[in-house]
Amino acid sequence: xxxxxxxxxxxxxxxxVQAQIxxxxxxxxxxxxxxxxxxxxxxxxxxxxxxxxxxxMPHAGKWLAVVGLPLSVGPGxxxxxxxxxxxxxxxxxxxxxxxxYAEQRLTVKERRMVEPSxxxxxxxxxxxxxxxxxxAAWTEQPLTSLRFAPPARGRLSSxxxxxxxxxxQPRQPHSGIDIAGPVGTPVxxxxxxxxxxxxxxxxxxxxxxxxxxQGLISMFNHLSRVTVTPGARVNTGEKIGEIGMTGRVTGPxxxxxxxxxxxxxxxALFLPDDIQNLK
Ligand code: ZN
Numbered sequence: 618x619x620x621x622x623x624x625x626x627x628x629x630x631x632x633x634v635q636a637q638i639x640x641x642x643x644x645x646x647x648x649x650x651x652x653x654x655x656x657x658x659x660x661x662x663x664x665x666x667x668x669x670x671x672x673x674m675p676h677a678g679k680w681l682a683v684v685g686l687p688l689s690v691g692p693g694x695x696x697x698x699x700x701x702x703x704x705x706x707x708x709x710x711x712x713x714x715x716x717x718y719a720e721q722r723l724t725v726k727e728r729r730m731v732e733p734s735x736x737x738x739x740x741x742x743x744x745x746x747x748x749x750x751x752x753a754a755w756t757e758q759p760l761t762s763l764r765f766a767p768p769a770r771g772r773l774s775s776x777x778x779x780x781x782x783x784x785x786q787p788r789q790p791h792s793g794i795d796i797a798g799p800v801g802t803p804v805x806x807x808x809x810x811x812x813x814x815x816x817x818x819x820x821x822x823x824x825x826x827x828x829x830x831q832g833l834i835s836m837f838n839h840l841s842r843v844t845v846t847p848g849a850r851v852n853t854g855e856k857i858g859e860i861g862m863t864g865r866v867t868g869p870x871x872x873x874x875x876x877x878x879x880x881x882x883x884x885a886l887f888l889p890d891d892i893q894n895l896k
Contacts, residue, residue, distance in 0.1 A: 638762040639676065640683065640886040645716035647688045647778045647883050652711055654699045655680040663700040669878040670755050671697060672831040674763070683763060685832075685877025686713060688778060688790055718778035718790065723867055730820070730865040731783045737819060744818045751814045751826050751834065752876045758830030765807035765887040766853055768837065769860060769871045771798030777883035783865075792881040793836070793874035800841050800869045802860040806851040807835060807873075807887070815843050821872070822864025825857045832879065838872040839864050 644650045655662045657675045664671040664682040672683045682697055692715040699707045725731050733741060775795035781788050810829035817823050821838040825845060828834050841861025851857060862869040875884040 637764055638674075639681070640763050643883070643886060644686070644712060645714050646686055646690045647716070647718075647881065648686050649877065649882055649886050650684045650686065650711050650713075652682040652684060652697055652709055653679045654682045654697070654709060655701075660702060662702075665698045665700075666695070666878055667880075669753075669880075670832060671878045672760065672763075672833055674760050683877065684711075685880035685882040687880035688792065690880075691715075716778075718780055720782070721775070721779040721791065722782045722785070725783050725865060725867060727865075728784075731786060731788075733819070741819050744816075744821075747814070747816070748818070748821075748836075751828075751836075752881075753879050754813065754828060754834070755832050756811070756828055756830050760830055760833070762808075763833070763887060765875075765884070766805070767796070767888060768807045768835075768873055769796045769798055769802055769804050771796040771802060771860070771871070773797075774870055777885060793838075793872050794884050795870045795872050796860075797868065797870040798860045800859070800861050802871075803856050804837055804840060804858045804860060804871055806853055806855050806857055808833075809850075809852045810835070812845045812847050812849045812851060812857070814847055815845065818864060820865045822866070823858070823861060827851060827857070832877060834876045835884075836874040836876070838874070839866050839870060841869075 640649050642651050654664055657678050661673055664673055666684050673680050692713050694710050695713055696708045696710050774797035777794050779791040781791055808829045810827040813826040813828040815825050823840040823843050825837045825843055839861055840858040842859040845857045860869055860871050873884050875882055
């Protein structure tokens with residue numbers, strides 16, 4: 618009997634391609650959980666986590682909520698609220714596992730960057746408010762893939778989540794990844810989106826924000842040049858600036874933060890497995 622292998626082969630070829638539209642799941646602080654919330658035959662449901670709207674996308678016959686978990690979340694049960702077509706809200710639970718992030722100690726020569734003056738602190742407070750608003754934004758936009766292209770070529774010089782000490786003083790954990798490269802290295806959009814904000818910030822230096830839609834927002838810091846303006850639409854791979862060393866840095870690199878439902882999550886979860894050297 619002849620085995621009809623072609624349909625099977627086609628199926629096998631399709632599976633990995635389909636799977637590549639989602640980020641890797643990691644149900645830990647700073648990670649991502651994927652929660653099936655409705656059948657795809659229903660209209661796209663509205664999902665909330667921690668009072669923030671959550672990204673949803675159709676996949677394999679279901680609507681999936683792709684939930685970002687903040688670094689501050691504790692281990693245990695968390696819930697999403699799902700709005701149904703009847704206007705009622707359902708609650709779906711999921712489990713967050715604990716994760717211990719490593720410690721990192723850095724020495725910054727410019728003391729002002731570690732112990733800012735009163736004037737600097739006022740500027741930092743103003744900038745923190747601007748940045749908070751950009752990350753809290755929601756733009757309605759269907760997304761077909763959540764897989765990112767690396768935004769710069771270079772060496773991964775710092776991973777996400779490190780508990781940081783600058784000149785022996787405890788500071789905020791590392792809320793993104795660092796890609797080291799020479800000043801002038803092009804920085805490109807890892808996924809299509811709209812430039813939500815550009816500016817020069819005290820700690821972050823020259824910065825670009827890209828709103829990819831549905832609360833998925835990228836921030837690029839320490840640039841030497843910004844080559845886009847707010848409101849511009851950018852495609853995957855389009856240049857937005859160049860690597861620099863503006864703001865609080867120890868050398869030239871790109872710092873890249875990814876925010877999902879206003880939670881800063883590990884950008885590596887959106888990239889291919891091997892990211893030690895990004896090409
Ligand atoms: Zn960084």
